[in-house]
Amino acid sequence: MTSEFETYFQNIYSDRWTKLREALINPKSKYILKINQFAKNQDIQDNDNNFNLENKIPELKFCYQLTNTIAPPARKSANGLFNYYLMDLASILAIKSLDIKTTDVVLDMCAAPGGKTLCIVDDLFDENFFKKTDETIQLVANEFSNNRRMRLIRNLKNYIPIELINHKIKIKGADASKWCLIPDEQNKYDKILLDAPCSSEGHLLKQSFKQSFKQSFKQRSPIAEWKISRSKYLSKMQYSMLCSALSSLKIGGKIAYCTCSISPLENDLLIEKLVNDRRRKERFKILNISNQTDQSSSLTSIISSVAENTRYGKIFLPDYSGWGPLFIAVLERTI
Ligand SMILES: C[S@@+](CC[C@H](N)C(=O)[O-])C[C@H]1O[C@@H](n2cnc3c(N)ncnc32)[C@H](O)[C@@H]1O
Numbered sequence: 001m002t003s004e005f006e007t008y009f010q011n012i013y014s015d016r017w018t019k020l021r022e023a024l025i026n027p028k029s030k031y032i033l034k035i036n037q038f039a040k041n042q043d044i045q046d047n048d049n050n051f052n053l054e055n056k057i058p059e060l061k062f063c064y065q066l067t068n069t070i071a072p073p074a075r076k077s078a079n080g081l082f083n084y085y086l087m088d089l090a091s092i093l094a095i096k097s098l099d100i101k102t103t104d105v106v107l108d109m110c111a112a113p114g115g116k117t118l119c120i121v122d123d124l125f126d127e128n129f130f131k132k133t134d135e136t137i138q139l140v141a142n143e144f145s146n147n148r149r150m151r152l153i154r155n156l157k158n159y160i161p162i163e164l165i166n167h168k169i170k171i172k173g174a175d176a177s178k179w180c181l182i183p184d185e186q187n188k189y190d191k192i193l194l195d196a197p198c199s200s201e202g203h204l205l206k207q208s209f210k211q212s213f214k215q216s217f218k219q220r221s222p223i224a225e226w227k228i229s230r231s232k233y234l235s236k237m238q239y240s241m242l243c244s245a246l247s248s249l250k251i252g253g254k255i256a257y258c259t260c261s262i263s264p265l266e267n268d269l270l271i272e273k274l275v276n277d278r279r280r281k282e283r284f285k286i287l288n289i290s291n292q293t294d295q296s297s298s299l300t301s302i303i304s305s306v307a308e309n310t311r312y313g314k315i316f317l318p319d320y321s322g323w324g325p326l327f328i329a330v331l332e333r334t335i
Contacts, residue, residue, distance in 0.1 A: 005226040009201070012264065016319065020262070023319035024202040025209045030322050031071065031086040035062040036159050037122060039077035039084075059298045060092060061122070082158050087115055090316035090326035093303055095119040095193070097289045097330050098256045102126060104138065104190035109176040109245060111141040112148035114155040116195055121160055125168065135167045140189075142172040142179070149173050177240035180247035190253045192245045196238045198259035198266050199231050202318075202325050228265075235265045239273060246274075246284060249333040254287070257329045262317070267327040271312040274331075287330040289314050 002010075010017045055065040066086075074082040095116055100106060100123040111117045117139075124138055141156070143149040149171065156165055176194070180186055208221035238259070245255050259266050275281055289307075290300045306321040307314035307328075316324030 003224055003226065004228065005201075005204075005223045008228060009262070013262075020317060020319040021205065023317070023322075024205050024262075024325065027202075027318045028322040029068050030089075031066045032057070032060070032089050032092055033064045033066050033071055033084050034087050034092070034119070034122070035064075035084045036077075036081055036118075037062055037126070038079075038159065038161050038164075039081040040079050057302075059302055060096075063092065065089075079161070081161065085115065085118060085159065087119065088316075088323055088326070089302075089306060090324040090328075091116055092119055093307070093316075094195070094256055094258050094326060094328045095123060096299060097303075097328055098123075098191045098193065098254055100124050100191055102128075105136075105188065106139050107179075107189045107192045107245075107248060108139065108141045109179060109192060109194045109241060110143065110196055112143040112145065112152040114141070114152045116193060117141050117152065117156065118159055120193065121156075121164075121169075125164060129164055129168065137168060137170045139169045140172055141169060142174055142176060144173060144175055146173065177237055177244055179241070179244040181244075185248050187248070187250055189249055192249055192253070192255045193258070194241055194245050194255055195258045196234075196241055196266075198234055198238070198261035199263055200260050201262050202260065231261070231263045231265045234261075235270050238266055238270055242270065242274060243280065246280065246331070246333060251333050251335060253333050255331045255333075257313075257331065259327050260325050261327065262315075262325050267315065267329075268311045268313070271329045271331075275312070283335055284331045284333050286312050287332055289328060289330050 009021070013020055057063045057065060071086060074084050077083045100120060102124060104124060106120055106124060108117050108120055120139060141152060143152050153171060156169070160169070174182060204222040204226065208223040211219065211221050242255070242257055249255060257271070261267060271286065275286070290303050303314065306323050307316045308320060310327070313327060313329030316326045318324055
């Protein structure tokens with residue numbers, strides 16, 4: 001019997017669904033190896049060939065593309081920080097779409113385990129932060145789940161100098177959907193990343209695929225359990241988070257809203273709901289991600305070559321470019 005999941009996504013993606021489904025279960029082995037600028041990395045920078053790095057990406061600082069290669073395990077460098085981390089290109093471009101400046105104050109609303117937080121840190125701080133004497137917090141990384149927040153802290157400590165964590169970064173554990181109710185958190189941030197909790201269908205498909213080999217008949221697979229009501233529930237929560245983010249942004253500030261869902265309910269239709277919301281539609285405009293002010297034209301062309309346009313943003317799908325899945329929409333607060 002065809003599951004509710006299959007019927008739903010077959011209707012949305014029609015002829016493309018079989019290929020997309022296969023690419024979600026068996027993604028191409030492609031990563032971006034991002035060198036940690038805070039580690040003492042002489043070994044990597046001097047001898048790229050040791051790492052089988054096929055492609056340095058000149059438009060993206062410290063980034064190399066690895067294809068069909070297993071990266072050697074990250075190592076602690078001389079100052080105790082790990083030398084690199086692996087990222088999906090779509091995640092790196094999501095952060096680039098915020099066009100972060102070193103003077104910005106940034107909120108990462110749903111931060112664990114922290115891959116995108118590290119990319120924010122990379123754009124927000126350079127080695128000059130050691131010379132700065134002010135102690136203004138420039139990055140707030142929030143995660144609601146206690147366990148995941150602990151993991152976030154561990155990851156940040158593995159990659160970021162402790163002085164920077166102590167003086168410039170604050171970790172919080174609030175509910176992102178109620179963020180704007182926290183005193184003094186309104187009109188405060190230049191940039192906000194809302195990488196929202198979502199249906200993660202790619203993850204569900206992989207789990208179900210693995211389970212099918214274990215032949216555990218007692219356990220129903222996540223795909224068999226899937227209901228559209230779950231995506232509807234999540235989209236309500238995502239909407240509250242997005243509205244909260246909008247109120248926490250300074251006028252002129254930007255939000256990157258992302259999910260790894262392939263469901264329009266959690267992506268374009270959510271942005272559409274905001275566009276049609278009488279109380280909020282005057283307060284923001286939607287930006288064209290390929291057209292961000294200071295982005296170099298080569299960066300713009302990378303985004304255009306790997307992402308597809310949606311009505312309000314971009315989507316990276318693995319059957320198209322081998323990256324993602326990730327949906328991104330960028331909003332700017334206008335009043
Ligand atoms: C998509 S993941 C974030 C991934 C992260 N940005 C990264 O790149 O590593 C979404 C996160 O939101 C957290 N979360 C779920 N509900 C939340 C809430 N109400 N407020 C804040 N965080 C929440 C989840 O625990 C999860 O860690």
